[in-house]
Amino acid sequence: MRTRSQLLFACLLFSAMAWSQASAVKKSYSYINPLIGTQRMGHTYPGATVPFGSVQLSPDTDTIPYELNKKYNGKVYEYCAGYQYEDRTIAGFSHTHFSGTGHSDLGDLLIMPTTGALQLNPGTASNPKTGYRSAYSHANETARANYYKVKLDDHNITAELTTSQRVGFHQYTFPKANDAHIILDLIAGIYNHNEKNVWTFVRVENDTLITGYRQTQGWARTRTVYFAIAFSKPFRQYGARKYDEGNIYKGFWRKFDETKNFPEAAGKNIRMHFDFETAENEQVKIKVAISPVSTIGALENMKKEIPHWDFYKTMHEGELLWEKELNKINIETIHEEDKVNFYTAMYHAFINPTIYMDGDGSYKGLDQNIHKADGFTNYTTFSLWDTYRALHPLFNIIQPQRNTDMIKSMLAHYDQSVHKALPVWSHYANENWCMIGYHSVSLIADAIAKGNTGFDMEKALGACISSSNLRYYDGIEYYLQYGYVPEDKNGSSVSKTLEYAYDDWCIAQIAKKLNKPDVYDTYMRRSQNYRNVFNKSTGFMRPRLTDGSFKKEFDPLDTHGQGFIEGNAWNYSLSIQHDPEALVALNGGKEKFTQHLDSLFAMQLPDKYFEKTEDITRDGIIGNYVHGNEPSHHVAYLYNWTGYPWKAQSRVRMILDAMYHPAPDGLGGNDDTGQMSAWYIFSSLGFYPVTPGSDQYALGSPKVKKAVLHFENGRSLVITAKNQSDKNVYVSKVELNGKMLDRPFITHEELMGGGELIYYMTAKPKK
Numbered sequence: 220m221r222t223r224s225q226l227l228f229a230c231l232l233f234s235a236m237a238w239s240q241a242s243a244v245k246k247s248y249s250y251i252n253p254l255i256g257t258q259r260m261g262h263t264y265p266g267a268t269v270p271f272g273s274v275q276l277s278p279d280t281d282t283i284p285y286e287l288n289k290k291y292n293g294k295v296y297e298y299c300a301g302y303q304y305e306d307r308t309i310a311g312f313s314h315t316h317f318s319g320t321g322h323s324d325l326g327d328l329l330i331m332p333t334t335g336a337l338q339l340n341p342g343t344a345s346n347p348k349t350g351y352r353s354a355y356s357h358a359n360e361t362a363r364a365n366y367y368k369v370k371l372d373d374h375n376i377t378a379e380l381t382t383s384q385r386v387g388f389h390q391y392t393f394p395k396a397n398d399a400h401i402i403l404d405l406i407a408g409i410y411n412h413n414e415k416n417v418w419t420f421v422r423v424e425n426d427t428l429i430t431g432y433r434q435t436q437g438w439a440r441t442r443t444v445y446f447a448i449a450f451s452k453p454f455r456q457y458g459a460r461k462y463d464e465g466n467i468y469k470g471f472w473r474k475f476d477e478t479k480n481f482p483e484a485a486g487k488n489i490r491m492h493f494d495f496e497t498a499e500n501e502q503v504k505i506k507v508a509i510s511p512v513s514t515i516g517a518l519e520n521m522k523k524e525i526p527h528w529d530f531y532k533t534m535h536e537g538e539l540l541w542e543k544e545l546n547k548i549n550i551e552t553i554h555e556e557d558k559v560n561f562y563t564a565m566y567h568a569f570i571n572p573t574i575y576m577d578g579d580g581s582y583k584g585l586d587q588n589i590h591k592a593d594g595f596t597n598y599t600t601f602s603l604w605d606t607y608r609a610l611h612p613l614f615n616i617i618q619p620q621r622n623t624d625m626i627k628s629m630l631a632h633y634d635q636s637v638h639k640a641l642p643v644w645s646h647y648a649n650e651n652w653c654m655i656g657y658h659s660v661s662l663i664a665d666a667i668a669k670g671n672t673g674f675d676m677e678k679a680l681g682a683c684i685s686s687s688n689l690r691y692y693d694g695i696e697y698y699l700q701y702g703y704v705p706e707d708k709n710g711s712s713v714s715k716t717l718e719y720a721y722d723d724w725c726i727a728q729i730a731k732k733l734n735k736p737d738v739y740d741t742y743m744r745r746s747q748n749y750r751n752v753f754n755k756s757t758g759f760m761r762p763r764l765t766d767g768s769f770k771k772e773f774d775p776l777d778t779h780g781q782g783f784i785e786g787n788a789w790n791y792s793l794s795i796q797h798d799p800e801a802l803v804a805l806n807g808g809k810e811k812f813t814q815h816l817d818s819l820f821a822m823q824l825p826d827k828y829f830e831k832t833e834d835i836t837r838d839g840i841i842g843n844y845v846h847g848n849e850p851s852h853h854v855a856y857l858y859n860w861t862g863y864p865w866k867a868q869s870r871v872r873m874i875l876d877a878m879y880h881p882a883p884d885g886l887g888g889n890d891d892t893g894q895m896s897a898w899y900i901f902s903s904l905g906f907y908p909v910t911p912g913s914d915q916y917a918l919g920s921p922k923v924k925k926a927v928l929h930f931e932n933g934r935s936l937v938i939t940a941k942n943q944s945d946k947n948v949y950v951s952k953v954e955l956n957g958k959m960l961d962r963p964f965i966t967h968e969e970l971m972g973g974g975e976l977i978y979y980m981t982a983k984p985k986k
Contacts, residue, residue, distance in 0.1 A: 247545035248364040248538050250562035254883045256319065258304035260838040260847060261886035263567060264316045265302060265362040267380045267387075269537045270544045270569045271598070271621070274509060275316040276380045276387035278369065279326060279407070280306035281344060299323045301409045304883040309371065310341045310352040311404060312380060314387045314507055315444065317646075318570045319890025320602060322653060324438035324646070326409030328446055328507060331402040332391040334374045339460050339490045341407065347373060351402050364566065365537030381534040383524035384574060385517075389505040390530045393497035401505065403448070403491040405433050406462060416487045417441075422514075423482040426453040429491075430514035439649035441587065444509055447517035451504035451528050454493040459484035504528055511648065512589055516577040523578045544569050547617045548900075551925040553943060559881040561903055561923070564896035568610060569618075571892035572625055575599035575647065583648040585635035595627040600646045604654035605849050605891035607661040612908040613897045615669045616970065619931055623673040626666060629659050630674065633682040641686045655693060655711060655784060656718035657686040664725035664912035667732050669967045680733055683726045687719075687742075695719070703751040706762035706770055706782050713752050713760050713782035714850075717794055720749040724797035725912040749795055752782075753805055758815075759788040776828055776843070786850045787828075789819060789843050794850045796910045799860045809861040816857060820844050820870060839878060839888035846878045847888020852898050853909040856917040864963040865949050865984035868920035871902050872948040875922050904928075904938055905950075905978055906965055914967040918960075920948050921978050934973030940980050947980035954979075 256263035266277020279301035297303050299320050301313065311331035317324065333351050342350020352373075359370035367380040377392040393399050405419040421431035432445045458479045475481050484491065495503060506525055510516035525533055545565050552558050576582035580592040590597075598621075614622035632642050636650070641659035643652050660683040667676060690696040694709035698719050704712035724746035730738035754761040754769050762770040762782030774781060775788035783791050793816075795802040806812040820842045839847015844854060855874060858867035878887035879899050890896055901907045905921030926938040953960045956974040965976070 246538070246542055247549070247562055248541040250558045251364045251541065251545075251566045252559055252563050252881055253362040253364075253367075253566070254304065255560075255563045255881060256567070256883070256886040256890050257300070257302055258883035259297075260888050261884070262297075262299040262317075262319045262321065262889045263886070264300040264318060265360075266312070266316070266367045267365045267382045267534075267537070268570060269365055269382055269384055269540045271572065271574050272382055272570075273385045273574050274314050274382045274387045274507075275318070275325075275570070275573075276312060276314050276382050276389075276507075277316050277367065278302055278309045278312050279329060279409070280309055296321070296323075298409060299889075301326050304357075306344060307354055307356075308342075308344045308347045308352050309355050309369065311402065311407060312378065312387075312389065313407065313409075314446075314509060316409070317600070317892070318567060319886075319892055319895065321889045321891070322438055323409045324442075326407060327433055327435075327444045328448075328509070329402075329404040329407035330389060330505065330507065331404065332371070332374065332376045332378065332393070332503070333400045333402060334376065334394065334396045335398055337398070337400055337492055337494075339402065339492060341404070351400075364541040366534050379530065381530060381537060383533055383537065385508055385510070385520040385578070386525050387507040387509075388525060388530055388533050389507070391503050391505075393495075393501050393503060395499040395501075396495075396497050399495040399497045399503070401450070401454070401493040401495070401503070403429075403493070405431075406488040406490060408435065408437070410437065418487060419485070419489045421459065421484045421489060421491060423457060427451075430517065432514065438651050438653075439647050440651075442647045442649055443511070443583070444647075445512065445514050445517050446510070447508045447514055447521055449506045449521065450493065451502075452495060454495055456480055457491065457493045459489055459491045461486040462488040462490070504530060510577050511575055511583045512577055512581045516579075516581060520578050541566065541569075547929050548904075549927045549929075550903075550923045552923055553945065556881045557903075557922060560879050560885070560899065563881070564879070564899040564903075567890050567896040568613060568893040568900060571602070571606075572598040572600045572628075575628075585632050585645070585648055585650060586637075587648065588635075590631065590635070592628075592631075595624040596621070597631065598625045598628045599648070600892060601625075601629065601642045601659075602644055602653075602892040602894075603642060603658040603662070604644065604656060605894040606897075607658040607665075607911055608849055608852050608894060609897035609901055609908060610893045611662045612665055612911050613900060615666055615671050615967075617928065617930070619666075619671045620673070622662075622666060623671060626663055626674050626679070629662070630678060630682060633685075638689060638692075639682075639685045640689050640692070641682050652693075655715050657683075657689075657692075657722050658718070659683070660686065660722045660725045660729070661911050664728045665908075667729055668912055668914045669971075676729070676733060680726070680729050680735070680738070683729060684738070687723060687726060687745075698748070701751075701765070702748045703763055705765040707764045711782060711784035712762050713788075714784045714786070714791055716752050717749050717760065717791060720746050721795075721797050723748070728912050746797060749798070750801075750805075753792075757788075758792075758806060760792040761788065776824060778828070785848050786845065787843075790845055790848075790850050790854075793819070793854050793857065796853055797912070799857060799909065802857070803860050809863075813858065813861045813863050813866070816854070816861070816866070818843075819854070841874065841877060844874075845888075846874055847895075849891065849894055852894070853907065853917075856907050856909050856919060859909075859917045859963040863986075864918065865986060867917070867963070868949050869984070871907075871919040872922065875899065875902055905940070905976075906970075915964050916967070916970070918950070918953060918963045918965060920950055920980075928970075930971055930973065932971060934971065936970055936973050937975045938978075939975065940978045942980045944980070944982075946982045949981050949984045951979045951981045951985045953977065 353371035508521035727742035
């Protein structure tokens, strides 16, 4: 006999499935616009990839070395993804890219089709005809899920790109030409210094297949990408040029001319050309497989994933992979462009972390040895200072199995680490130690708090404790000694103190779950260290010195030399994610703190607080609220702790409208491997994880009219916003499965239990 609640759940599930099928006439992946975020600060790329794919095949519009940053007026920062929408030339198509980061690396194995006289230098943006690059127009450019197309005007070639998990698939439509070329540039990359290449090697196996590797020392200090490249048509001749000791270099005691039809090339900097004759509209196709392990691994990846030459079959298979992932959330919106924003946000959220292993599970570890992922998928590209806040909490809802594998990947990193530390910011078997905190512990605590525990929790706790006591890392020794990081000992001291305190709280929550009271007590005490840098006289977190005094020179609006990183005292003084009640009390109580929050959004920053060289530093700012940088992402939801949840609702809807729109400049800051996009997804659904590591979400104001979340546990949650409109941004009441919520929060268990969550929207706040 079914209970009433079981019947209600069955009806809701049937309704959700029916609505989902009815609304799926237009495929969800068709709403993806990869060009969103490619202009100014978004730092996304428009090329082809599959969900969490090892290959990101995308055009590069420029490659400026890091040392030329000042000369080029900060332009190197713009090319973190290799592409800027405002550029008018393309230098080629490379196979690895970061999505939305604030630092550059990758850009491996650049391929460029050309016609005419052979040129093996890239030329310049102002004069592309001096090299192999080409002018192009956005009118002849198409970017969608797992597909990119552009016409290269200077060569009259149409380029099309698609991918599988580990293989990039190129299709080039040539004009009639006796002098058609495919350039393979092993020098090009999304640089962070001039001497990036350590070594490159190419071996011509036959007239349709080459193999090799590229080893670099960029942001990742030692990174090797192995490759296998197959051509659909035999090349009639080929050649290599080394750029180590000059443009033409003959090795092997000058017994061979390595520049023409010699089957091996090795050196720091190599460019190769492969020459063809082509008929009018003839298509030359290329498959480029990569491996972290070997050229044999790359060949096997190619054989397994794309054993054929059907370009559109591969493209469509990738589209179906995106459709499967996007259909974890089906939405109905007020405006059609809101679907573009939402599904593109899901697309960007599901690019990183990327799978890092061959099809047989082999991968190179942090110790530079070859390992095999046993019972999990190995991932890389962990931008944890950004993504612990919303991206991984999102995965705990709709990608729990992948998130478990990501944690297992981090534990493998810990095993291979000579420091016995979890990742900070890691990619491609390297730790680059970028940003601050030891935020792997947040991912682990959040997964455990939400019951996503398919990993060794005891081992994870030990790894967290080890990471938190890495005394020679970024001021931790002083943090342990003084209870804060002194500014005269270690810069960005306040930011570090606050983030270490939050991470310590996360470790305490893990210890509590595992019934370790001594560990819990130790780390709960450490989690209160944020109080040691709060200055009552100013009402702000403030840098403190070794002698216990606060630094005298202090400007809470300045971001330079004030003890903070990527923020100011205003931003960071609101970043006590793990203790918002105490934060309210420190700031004089609910009324005074509410006024403080109001001021944050309302103030106007004078010009002197922006860097003089780049107007882009103004991106993502509303008053002194900086949505373009992660420490502020939870701030609008703090009104829920002051008794003014309606102000949170208003602010959230304002941010959604101001910081996201379906255009190349549609992101108000670096997407940071999906964090900005995850914020959009959560906030559009009506709730947000202010404190990862807890089971609680703060309620906001949904932007969707309706959404159905399909969970891996087999249940579904239907979210409905009744009376939804652009003006109705306030919530009069919220019901979960027919019962009104009497709090502006909801728990993970309540969400994952499924059923129906109803927001009643109104134009006037319920005060």
